[in-house]
Amino acid sequence: MITFLELLVNGLSMGSVYALIALGFVIIFKATEVVNFAHASLLLAGGYVVARLHPFTGFWLALLIGVAFAGLLAALVEFLIIRRANVGSHSVLAIVTIGVDIVITTELTRQMGTEILSLGDPWGDSVVHIGGVTVAEVRIVALGTAAALITLFLLAFRYTGWGVAMRATAEDAETAALMGIRLGRVSLSAWAVAGALAAVAALFLCVFPTPGLDRGTSFAAIKAFPAAILGGLDSTTGALAGGLIVGVTEALMTGYQNQLAFLGRGIGDVAPFLVMLVILLLRPAGLFGTRETARV
Amino acid sequence: MEVTAPPPHDGGLAVSDVVVNYGPVRALRGVSLRVPPGSIVTVLGTNGAGKTTLLRAISGTLRFHRGGIAAGTVTWAGERLSGIPAPAVVARGVTQVPEGRRVFGRMTVEDNLRAGALGAGGGRAAAQAREQVHSLFPVLAERAHQRAGLLSGGEQQMLAIGRALMARPSLLLLDEPTLGLAPLVAARIAETIRQINADGTSVLLIEQNAATALSLASYAYVLEVGEVALEGPTTELALGDEVRRRYLGVTDAPGDGAGRPGPPGDGGARRPAARPRPALARWFA
Numbered sequence: 001m002i003t004f005l006e007l008l009v010n011g012l013s014m015g016s017v018y019a020l021i022a023l024g025f026v027i028i029f030k031a032t033e034v035v036n037f038a039h040a041s042l043l044l045a046g047g048y049v050v051a052r053l054h055p056f057t058g059f060w061l062a063l064l065i066g067v068a069f070a071g072l073l074a075a076l077v078e079f080l081i082i083r084r085a086n087v088g089s090h091s092v093l094a095i096v097t098i099g100v101d102i103v104i105t106t107e108l109t110r111q112m113g114t115e116i117l118s119l120g121d122p123w124g125d126s127v128v129h130i131g132g133v134t135v136a137e138v139r140i141v142a143l144g145t146a147a148a149l150i151t152l153f154l155l156a157f158r159y160t161g162w163g164v165a166m167r168a169t170a171e172d173a174e175t176a177a178l179m180g181i182r183l184g185r186v187s188l189s190a191w192a193v194a195g196a197l198a199a200v201a202a203l204f205l206c207v208f209p210t211p212g213l214d215r216g217t218s219f220a221a222i223k224a225f226p227a228a229i230l231g232g233l234d235s236t237t238g239a240l241a242g243g244l245i246v247g248v249t250e251a252l253m254t255g256y257q258n259q260l261a262f263l264g265r266g267i268g269d270v271a272p273f274l275v276m277l278v279i280l281l282l283r284p285a286g287l288f289g290t291r292e293t294a295r296v
Numbered sequence: 297m298e299v300t301a302p303p304p305h306d307g308g309l310a311v312s313d314v315v316v317n318y319g320p321v322r323a324l325r326g327v328s329l330r331v332p333p334g335s336i337v338t339v340l341g342t343n344g345a346g347k348t349t350l351l352r353a354i355s356g357t358l359r360f361h362r363g364g365i366a367a368g369t370v371t372w373a374g375e376r377l378s379g380i381p382a383p384a385v386v387a388r389g390v391t392q393v394p395e396g397r398r399v400f401g402r403m404t405v406e407d408n409l410r411a412g413a414l415g416a417g418g419g420r421a422a423a424q425a426r427e428q429v430h431s432l433f434p435v436l437a438e439r440a441h442q443r444a445g446l447l448s449g450g451e452q453q454m455l456a457i458g459r460a461l462m463a464r465p466s467l468l469l470l471d472e473p474t475l476g477l478a479p480l481v482a483a484r485i486a487e488t489i490r491q492i493n494a495d496g497t498s499v500l501l502i503e504q505n506a507a508t509a510l511s512l513a514s515y516a517y518v519l520e521v522g523e524v525a526l527e528g529p530t531t532e533l534a535l536g537d538e539v540r541r542r543y544l545g546v547t548d549a550p551g552d553g554a555g556r557p558g559p560p561g562d563g564g565a566r567r568p569a570a571r572p573r574p575a576l577a578r579w580f581a
Contacts, residue, residue, distance in 0.1 A: 167403055175394055
């Protein structure tokens with residue numbers, strides 16, 4: 001039971017980080033109908049800036065700059081590439097983002113080489129004991145931060161003019177333009193917010209118990225794709241649910257993999273994708289999705 | 297030869313020789329029309345005549361349909377509208393109510409109205425506009441927190457008009473506002489349009505329902521295959537044989553058309569002199 005609770009808390013914590021990434025993915029899809037495959041590379045870029053800067057500026061300033069950098073990079077991708085690509089189909093843009101991803105990731109891995117970079121976070125490997133359950137402090141921080149950011153975003157999405165503009169554009173871009181909503185600004189801000197959220201997620205993907213930021217971090221980020229897709233690509237609620245499902249599934253499957261030995265080792269890494277496949281078979285638009293994902 | 301234009305005026309909407317292409321397809325072939333400030337002007341025409349294209353050319357949404365203005369200009373109050381993006385058109389005081397209402401169905405009624413106010417700043421002006429819209433359509437205040445997709449067709453049309461009014465336009469473009477509505481509801485919408493106009497907003501009304509349109513507007517244009525086929529003050533057009541036959545559903549017994557007694561000629565409606573008169577026989581076939 002103690003093991004189960006520990007795995008559950010860790011799973012929820014990882015899940016909330018995946019939800020941050022998936023949320024960015026969904027925001028971009030809602031605002032521009034582009035499936036952004038470059039999301040993992042934006043995350044890597046944000047993490048890389050934090051890793052390189054923290055020895056000089058201290059952790060908090062480095063984090064701030066890293067988040068801003070990832071937001072700016074995402075906005076640049078939108079402004080220089082997505083906006084200017086005059087293509088008829090959004091699937092073409094999705095493929096363009098794969099190209100962007102390859103360029104950014106290749107450059108970053110070249111810079112990193114085989115190093116494993118520490119992000120210099122203040123939490124280190126300290127643990128907290130709640131009852132009999134032992135959890136790394138940083139996992140609690142991750143859960144809290146992710147929950148706070150997601151709440152903040154959902155409130156803004158619901159109540160601010162920016163949120164109204166985003167939702168109107170997502171529903172009917174032409175009519176939104178007729179209402180005087182500047183689609184370019186909506187799209188730019190969506191990318192910037194998504195990039196910034198990804199950088200925060202990068203921090204929590206690279207802290208204890210993982211060794212730090214390395215070229216493998218973007219693989220960890222890729223687990224957010226099934227999270228976004230199984231929740232429904234156009235649903236913010238879906239991104240949250242999807243993130244938590246993926247996080248908990250992964251933690252439990254990894255934790256109990258000795259009992260699940262017949263499935264082979266490393267089932268934890270595969271599990272999110274298996275869950276995604278099963279859910280897509282039952283609900284092709286995802287758990288909370290409204291549109292056909294075929295539209296992608 | 298400007299015999300076809302309404303009395304000269306300053307400002308207002310001026311569409312001058314506008315040609316619109318969707319790729320290789322020409323949808324408007326040199327359309328000119330005017331909406332004097334404070335008036336209601338209607339554009340009639342059958343499906344495919346180019347009515348919606350005309351509104352898109354004014355509101356700057358042709359690019360969403362891979363179209364563009366190839367020649368001619370659109371100006372409102374002396375400011376050029378052609379070539380600027382849709383939000384900039386809204387900022388200059390021209391707002392369109394799209395065909396088929398197109399309310400944001402997954403958003404609440406209240407949020408739909410907020411979306412309408414985004415193009416015109418916010419704050420006090422928006423609050424004032426909301427008050428006006430609520431007094432014009434009390435039902436929108438009652439249903440403020442309901443999802444717009446759950447409203448009836450008539451209520452959705454009211455929301456679409458209210459949403460456009462949130463931008464406090466000086467010119468309102470309406471695309472078939474009574475389409476698919478029960479006669480009683482359509483009559484209410486018509487009454488509202490009259491009231492909006494009385495409050496000082498100019499209106500360009502696109503309609504297939506000629507009877508409603510002619511009763512509201514002071515001047516009418518008839519579009520046919522991308523050209524103005526007929527125009528004139530509505531008091532004269534409404535009596536004209538051709539409009540009656542084509543759009544009011546008043547049909548004469550076959551064979552009666554040629555020798556039919558009645559107002560001589562067009563009943564006062566003027567047509568561009570250079571264009572051939574469309575053959576009436578077509579409409580009896």
